[in-house]
Amino acid sequence: MSKLVYLVPLFPLAGFLINGLLRKKLSKSVISIIGCGTVLASFVVSLLIFLDARQEGFETVVVNLFGFISAGSLKIPFAFQVDQLSVLFLLIITGVGFLIHVYSTSYMHDEENEHFARYFSYLNLFVFSMLILVLGANYVIMFIGWEGVGLCSYLLIGFWFKNIDYGNAAKKAFIMNRIGDLGFLIAVFWMINKFGSVGFAEVFTKAPSVPVGILTGITLLLFVGATGKSAQIPLYTWLPDAMAGPTPVSALIHAATMVTAGIYMIARSNIMYTLSPITETVVAITGLATALLAATIALKQNDIKKVLAYSTVSQLGYMFLGLGVGAYTGAVFHVMTHAFFKALLFLGAGSVIHALHEQDIRKMGGLKKFMPITHITFLLACFAIAGIPPFSGFFSKDEILAAAYEKNPIYFIVGVITALMTAFYMFRLYATTFLGKFRGTEEQEHHVHESPSAITIPLIILAILAVVAGFVGIPEVFAKDSHWLQHFLSPIFAGSEKIHQTPGADKSTDLTLMGISVVLALIGVVYAWTKFSKNPELGEPQGFGKILANKWYVDELYDAIIVRPLNAFAKFLNDVVEKSVIDWIVNGVGKTVQYSSRQIRLLQSGQVGGYVLLMVIGIVILFLVEIFIKK
Amino acid sequence: MPINYYIFLSVTLFCIGVTGVLTRRNAIIIFMCIELMLNAVNLLLVAFSKMHHLALAAVDANAGINAQIFVFFIMVVAAAEVSVGLAIIVMMYRNTHSVDVNFLNRLKH
Amino acid sequence: MSTTQILFWFLSILAIFSAIMVVASKNPIHSVLWLIAVFFAISGHYILLNAQFLAIVNLIVYAGAIMVLFLFVIMLMNLNGDTEPQKNKWLKIAGVIAGGALLLVFVAALKNADLKSQIAEVNKGDIGLISNLGFALFHDYVVPFEISSVLFLSAMIGAVVIGKKE
Numbered sequence: 001m002s003k004l005v006y007l008v009p010l011f012p013l014a015g016f017l018i019n020g021l022l023r024k025k026l027s028k029s030v031i032s033i034i035g036c037g038t039v040l041a042s043f044v045v046s047l048l049i050f051l052d053a054r055q056e057g058f059e060t061v062v063v064n065l066f067g068f069i070s071a072g073s074l075k076i077p078f079a080f081q082v083d084q085l086s087v088l089f090l091l092i093i094t095g096v097g098f099l100i101h102v103y104s105t106s107y108m109h110d111e112e113n114e115h116f117a118r119y120f121s122y123l124n125l126f127v128f129s130m131l132i133l134v135l136g137a138n139y140v141i142m143f144i145g146w147e148g149v150g151l152c153s154y155l156l157i158g159f160w161f162k163n164i165d166y167g168n169a170a171k172k173a174f175i176m177n178r179i180g181d182l183g184f185l186i187a188v189f190w191m192i193n194k195f196g197s198v199g200f201a202e203v204f205t206k207a208p209s210v211p212v213g214i215l216t217g218i219t220l221l222l223f224v225g226a227t228g229k230s231a232q233i234p235l236y237t238w239l240p241d242a243m244a245g246p247t248p249v250s251a252l253i254h255a256a257t258m259v260t261a262g263i264y265m266i267a268r269s270n271i272m273y274t275l276s277p278i279t280e281t282v283v284a285i286t287g288l289a290t291a292l293l294a295a296t297i298a299l300k301q302n303d304i305k306k307v308l309a310y311s312t313v314s315q316l317g318y319m320f321l322g323l324g325v326g327a328y329t330g331a332v333f334h335v336m337t338h339a340f341f342k343a344l345l346f347l348g349a350g351s352v353i354h355a356l357h358e359q360d361i362r363k364m365g366g367l368k369k370f371m372p373i374t375h376i377t378f379l380l381a382c383f384a385i386a387g388i389p390p391f392s393g394f395f396s397k398d399e400i401l402a403a404a405y406e407k408n409p410i411y412f413i414v415g416v417i418t419a420l421m422t423a424f425y426m427f428r429l430y431a432t433t434f435l436g437k438f439r440g441t442e443e444q445e446h447h448v449h450e451s452p453s454a455i456t457i458p459l460i461i462l463a464i465l466a467v468v469a470g471f472v473g474i475p476e477v478f479a480k481d482s483h484w485l486q487h488f489l490s491p492i493f494a495g496s497e498k499i500h501q502t503p504g505a506d507k508s509t510d511l512t513l514m515g516i517s518v519v520l521a522l523i524g525v526v527y528a529w530t531k532f533s534k535n536p537e538l539g540e541p542q543g544f545g546k547i548l549a550n551k552w553y554v555d556e557l558y559d560a561i562i563v564r565p566l567n568a569f570a571k572f573l574n575d576v577v578e579k580s581v582i583d584w585i586v587n588g589v590g591k592t593v594q595y596s597s598r599q600i601r602l603l604q605s606g607q608v609g610g611y612v613l614l615m616v617i618g619i620v621i622l623f624l625v626e627i628f629i630k631k
Numbered sequence: 632m633p634i635n636y637y638i639f640l641s642v643t644l645f646c647i648g649v650t651g652v653l654t655r656r657n658a659i660i661i662f663m664c665i666e667l668m669l670n671a672v673n674l675l676l677v678a679f680s681k682m683h684h685l686a687l688a689a690v691d692a693n694a695g696i697n698a699q700i701f702v703f704f705i706m707v708v709a710a711a712e713v714s715v716g717l718a719i720i721v722m723m724y725r726n727t728h729s730v731d732v733n734f735l736n737r738l739k740h
Numbered sequence: 741m742s743t744t745q746i747l748f749w750f751l752s753i754l755a756i757f758s759a760i761m762v763v764a765s766k767n768p769i770h771s772v773l774w775l776i777a778v779f780f781a782i783s784g785h786y787i788l789l790n791a792q793f794l795a796i797v798n799l800i801v802y803a804g805a806i807m808v809l810f811l812f813v814i815m816l817m818n819l820n821g822d823t824e825p826q827k828n829k830w831l832k833i834a835g836v837i838a839g840g841a842l843l844l845v846f847v848a849a850l851k852n853a854d855l856k857s858q859i860a861e862v863n864k865g866d867i868g869l870i871s872n873l874g875f876a877l878f879h880d881y882v883v884p885f886e887i888s889s890v891l892f893l894s895a896m897i898g899a900v901v902i903g904k905k906e
Contacts, residue, residue: 616838623845646843651763653835677791696867696876707888711895718899
């Protein structure tokens with residue numbers, strides 16, 4: 001079954017082509033069936049491959065499709081790698097992707113057929129690219145998918161292209177992505193130089209014998225690519241702006257899949273990171289700082305999607321923290337649970353936006369009685385993200401925090417403070433939106449109702465997953481040998497585990513840490529719930545809150561440091577170099593031709609005698625050339 | 632006579648004709664210089680015919696006769712050309728009352 | 741030097757001198773007369789080369805008919821020395837130089853030609869005789885001969901058409 005892995009990306013690609021090329025001719029139902037059906041088919045194939053991979057002693061399968069690049073001794077085949085890590089991501093991408101596709105059929109229903117089809121073709125293209133990314137057997141194929149998801153992110157963020165602001169947001173996302181991609185590319189080139197190959201098998205076997213300095217450089221550059229793609233400091237400002245796209249897009253791309261590409265890449269390259277302790281520290285500190293920064297900003301945001309966006313940035317920071325302290329399984333675990341509850345949160349927000357046509361939470365409230373299913377699922381997701389047991393978020397977050405404590409207690413302290421803030425702002429969001437009095441207009445109150453089943457059913461499925469998904473990773477303290485996920489992914493991380501050799505912390509420390517984080521999270525939940533259901537923050541933020549609400553003015557800082565100087569430089573190039581130098585040369589050529597033609601024209605005097613003279617001179621020259629020069 | 636002498640003679644006459652064409656402005660004089668050039672060529676052809684005749688007389692009795700026939704036809708053509716050319720010059724004179732070729736600068740436009 | 745050679749040099753010098761005088765004369769009538777002298781010299785060369793037919797034809801056609809035609813036209817237009825328009829001095833010099841350059845090129849080109857050994861037969865050879873020439877003309881070249889009559893016809897018609905008053 002693993003040999004048929006090429007079918008998995010093939011179905012969405014077909015969906016992209018069909019919906020894209022025939023977008024003016026198909027009806028909405030056909031488009032929906034094609035769009036969702038392809039992802040469902042991929043999910044089924046992924047499931048079958050997963051059942052294969054689940055068995056003991058499953059060996060990595062590399063499926064070579066064709067030779068892609070062959071230059072001298074460098075051979076890069078277009079090959080897919082089926083192993084536990086890629087299979088897990090396949091399930092997440094196709095499963096959550098399918099639910100979001102189904103959701104989109106209802107959410108985007110008001111669009112015209114042509115745009116509806118365009119949306120689904122872009123979405124299918126995105127799934128295709130993401131699948132290529134996780135299935136690639138070498139860094140180049142991964143990079144193809146990497147670029148592809150960046151492109152689809154641009155296309156989908158700027159989906160409603162008639163709005164200039166959305167287009168600018170899309171451009172911002174793409175450009176910041178590209179900055180990161182430069183780091184990735186340089187790392188790949190360096191790899192080719194040092195390793196002679198980019199295939200995972202070759203690189204990882206050769207990695208221990210390469211000097212640490214070089215490995216550190218390569219891994220740092222790869223991490224730069226990851227900061228762009230997964231919105232870490234300093235390349236994170238695109239993600240909140242990317243909320244300009246339709247909400248299902250935010251759910252799929254900016255919560256569940258694309259932003260996790262960076263984590264996937266580092267998890268895949270874990271052996272190289274384990275061998276470069278400096279990079280690991282950089283990764284951990286960057287992740288931690290991002291988590292903290294984003295959480296502080298989310299405390300004061302009033303747009304429902306912006307809160308979720310900063311929450312995503314913050315949770316991604318957690319994942320990078322996990323990678324940085326060597327908890328690779330924990331990070332991947334958090335990717336999985338985050339996909340479920342964050343997608344659920346976004347889809348729930350989409351349901352609210354669809355009902356009220358409003359995104360400012362200060363104008364919402366009391367939706368509990370109008371949209372029960374949305375309310376319950378949203379609440380479950382909030383519990384999950386806050387890290388309350390027994391929801392999934394608790395298990396994954398706790399694993400990361402425990403590993404962070406082992407590395408350095410300060411990591412744990414900062415992480416736990418961030419968890420407190422997470423719980424606080426999430427429940428602020430929940431309470432302001434769903435509890436209290438309804439603060440919308442009369443007309444909205446008339447129209448608000450629960451969303452149709454195409455929206456609520458994915459919500460329910462995701463809610464179930466958000467609740468139970470944690471049980472695939474029950475930590476040692478509770479039951480021995482029941483961390484199924486760790487067992488499943490052990491072949492991938494075996495190399496790193498051997499090097500790390502961390503002794504397991506003793507049970508009491510673990511339980512204490514867990515207790516601290518749970519208690520703090522509960523405090524945050526209760527405080528926010530009670531405070532905001534009674535008096536929600538309706539006014540404009542004041543004082544320090546204003547700084548938070550303005551995102552610590554980071555965007556303005558970037559604008560001043562980078563954007564304005566670049567614009568000034570471009571203006572200089574245009575005015576001085578372009579106009580004076582280049583234009584002068586080009587115009588000069590034209591003027592020279594005109595001048596010389598005017599002079600040459602004087603030869604045409606109309607005098608016959610002159611013509612004959614020229615004829616004779618010509619004959620003389622011809623004779624000279626013919627007889628004397630062309631010996 | 633070595634053929635070289637005839638070649639140089641003919642070339643000299645030809646170049647004098649060319650110089651005349653370039654130097655003079657009277658259309659009739661130019662025409663006469665053209666006739667001079669034609670004659671130079673005729674002379675050379677006849678010389679070559681005798682040269683070939685000498686070289687190939689053993690093989691073919693009429694070895695170099697083609698050149699002399701050629702000269703005959705050149706004269707035919709020259710005669711026809713002169714008649715037409717002079718008619719043109721007369722027309723030109725009638726129109727402009729001058730035989731100066733510099734007046735014929737209509738080719739400029 | 742044998743008689744032939746003396747004759748050759750005499751005729752050559754006469755031809756070249758007359759040609760230069762053709763070009764250099766101010767009065768067109770003098771140019772015509774000098775050109776007739778050139779034709780006589782060239783006919784002399786023809787006789788030297790035993791091309792008798794061509795020598796006589798040259799004299800009759802060229803010197804006799806064509807030059808007479810020229811004289812008619814010149815006298816018709818009443819050209820004499822002072823109506824000769826003056827050419828631009830620079831163009832004259834340029835023309836002389838161009839002609840001279842042509843001469844130089846020819847001379848240089850032919851100097852190295854391996855023709856010193858070839859000799860033009862003088863005084864002998866019967867291909868210039870009228871019977872042989874006539875035979876070749878009417879035997880091998882009869883078609884061009886007939887076509888040349890058409891050529892004359894067209895030239896006559898052309899001359900008449902051009903010369904007609906509107």
